[in-house]
Amino acid sequence: MPRKRDGEFAGNKSYLPSKPCAVCGRTMTWRRAWAKTWDEVRYCSERCRRNKRAAAAPDTSRDD
Numbered sequence: 001m002p003r004k005r006d007g008e009f010a011g012n013k014s015y016l017p018s019k020p021c022a023v024c025g026r027t028m029t030w031r032r033a034w035a036k037t038w039d040e041v042r043y044c045s046e047r048c049r050r051n052k053r054a055a056a057a058p059d060t061s062r063d064d
């Protein structure tokens with residue numbers, strides 16, 4: 001029997017929430033480790049967290 005919840009899981013993972021990193025602008029996809037802190041997560045990595053003060057100007061050289 002097929003799953004009954006159509007639209008919720010269509011075979012891809014795009015249903016996961018995501019948002020841009022406050023420093024590098026890279027898209028961060030929800031991780032289980034962030035389940036409880038997702039609203040507070042602003043940086044994609046420890047490095048960006050440390051670089052947050054250097055992020056006065058938006059990064060215009062991102063290429064993804």
Ligand SMILES: [Zn+2]
Pocket residue numbers: 021022023024025026043044045048
């Ligand atoms: Zn980042």
